[in-house]
Amino acid sequence: MDDFIIYSGYLLLLVNLILYSYSFFIKKKGISFYVVFLVFSFLLQMISEVLFLLKMNNLVLFNFFFIGQMVLLGLFYNKLMQTIRQKTFIICSIILGLMVLSVNFFLEPSQFFKFNLFQIALTSLLVVVFAMMHLYNILAGEKEFYYVTIGMIIYLLGSTVLFFVGNLTIGLSTEFKFFTWTLNAILVVLNQLFVLFEWKNSFYKKAVQTKLC
Amino acid sequence: MLKNTPYEKEIVTIIFYTSGFFIVMAIVLVLFFYFSRKKITQKEIEKKDLEIQYQKELLSAVIITQEEERKRIAQDLHDDISSKLNIVALNSHLLTRPNLTDSEVLEITRNIIDLTSKALDNARKIAHGLLPPVLDKFGLHAGLQELCLEFSSLKDVEVHYNCNSNFSLLDNDRHLHVFRILQELMNNSVRHGKATTISILFEDINGFTNCTYTDNGVGFEIESSESKKGLGLKNIESRITFLKGTMVIQSAVNKGISVVFNF
Structure with a gap:
């Protein structure tokens, strides 16, 4: 059952990756950074799966994923922002975040091989703040990337807490060890469903409309 | 510990x-x-x-x-x-x-x-x-017939009037607005549009009376500020508001004008 949820998350991610790439490269619709983010997520998921199967520590990748997620989603929301002030805020936040994290890793290199709580909190919070800014922008306008944003906020709020207790769960017995990861996998599936729904809403209909024209 | x-x-x-x-x-x-x-x-x-x-x-x-x-x-x-x-x-x-x-x-x-x-x-x-007495006594249909006759005899323009609706005399207050709208449109068509053919069609659609007005005049650019400021159009708009109806105007330079409104 756990495997089923995890693999359906991967499958949904792959489907979304294909759909968004199709819309971006063929129909010239969407934002490049989001497609890059999907590719990045998929690649990291696959590599970490391989590392898991080889029984190697994949937490380095996990830390890397969080940083990549912040940068790529930051750039994605940066594209969606409407004022120079908002754009500057996002770019400055990303640079500042990266600098703080570099110092953090420099001071404590061991953090690379476990759940770095500071990093998880900082990157997730920044993405949630960017997402909130985007929600604020689309309050009275067209709902551009609305479902993606909602899905991302729900996922990050849930999964961040699960990752916080990550270091603790390592010490648990095998019976309960994977419980948090099952919960996380459900959140991933939910998030990917939101992403899929966004594609159906924003890109699929438009593709049909263009055909009709 | x-x-x-x-x-x-x-x-x-x-x-x-x-x-x-x-x-x-x-x-x-x-x-x-x-x-x-x-x-x-x-x-x-x-x-x-x-x-x-x-x-x-x-x-x-x-x-x-x-x-x-x-x-x-x-x-x-x-x-x-x-x-x-x-x-x-x-x-x-x-x-x-x-x-x-x-x-x-x-x-x-x-x-x-x-x-x-x-x-x-x-x-x-x-x-x-x-206020044409015909409109008051015999209703919108007769009033419009007279108006069209007047235009075609006096202003050298061909007017096709077609009515597939029944107008009740009880609704004359509202019909006066319709009459004025058409009067304004026809005046505009002749004066500004230099139209030679005007057609007016009334039909009942979904419980509303629909009026389609078209001419073959010079038309105008709807988005231009000049046409937006026009007093005549504003007047028509306010009458449509009184009638609680809707209106769609379509026109382009040298393409005539088409106005569809319901009430």
Whole structure:
């Protein structure tokens, strides 16, 4: 059952990756950074799966994923922002975040091989703040990337807490060890469903409309 | 005890980060709601301002139209009636002069009769222009038929009038608006559009009466500021608002005009 949820998350991610790439490269619709983010997520998921199967520590990748997620989603929301002030805020936040994290890793290199709580909190919070800014922008306008944003906020709020207790769960017995990861996998599936729904809403209909024209 | 220390430290860190995360999250959410409320209120104020602006423009259009109408009536009365009555008065004075020959009396009387009948005729025309009696007595259909006849006979334009609806006399107050809208459209078509063919079609669709008006005139650019400012169009718009109907205008330069409205 756990495997089923995890693999359906991967499958949904792959489907979304294909759909968004199709819309971006063929129909010239969407934002490049989001497609890059999907590719990045998929690649990291696959590599970490391989590392898991080889029984190697994949937490380095996990830390890397969080940083990549912040940068790529930051750039994605940066594209969606409407004022120079908002754009500057996002770019400055990303640079500042990266600098703080570099110092953090420099001071404590061991953090690379476990759940770095500071990093998880900082990157997730920044993405949630960017997402909130985007929600604020689309309050009275067209709902551009609305479902993606909602899905991302729900996922990050849930999964961040699960990752916080990550270091603790390592010490648990095998019976309960994977419980948090099952919960996380459900959140991933939910998030990917939101992403899929966004594609159906924003890109699929438009593709049909263009055909009709 | 010593064995548990790193474990406890871990738990404390987790608690610290979790609570910190939720506190920051709560602050972000509160800020989000604060700014959202502000934005929504601002948008609503902007919307209301626009509505007020629109109402003001309509009101001023109504006032200007009223003044223009008064000016026109005053001019009509002055040119067509007062001037003739003046001459009638002058001629009547002539009659009071002594030693007039019979032929002179006859001449003056003929003049008076002639001028009074002209003045009467003009008075009737003015009254007719203000509110056609046919419209009042026989309803919109007859009123429009007369209007079309008038246009095709006087203004050198071919008018096709087709009516597939029944107009009740009870609705005459509303029909007066429809009559005025069409009068304005036809005047515009002839005066500005230089149209040679006009067609008007009435039909019942989904419980509403639909009117389709088209001409083959020079048309205009709907988005241009000149056409937006037009008093005539504003007047039509306000009448449509009174009728609680909707209107769609389509036109382009040299493509004529098509107006569809329902009531």
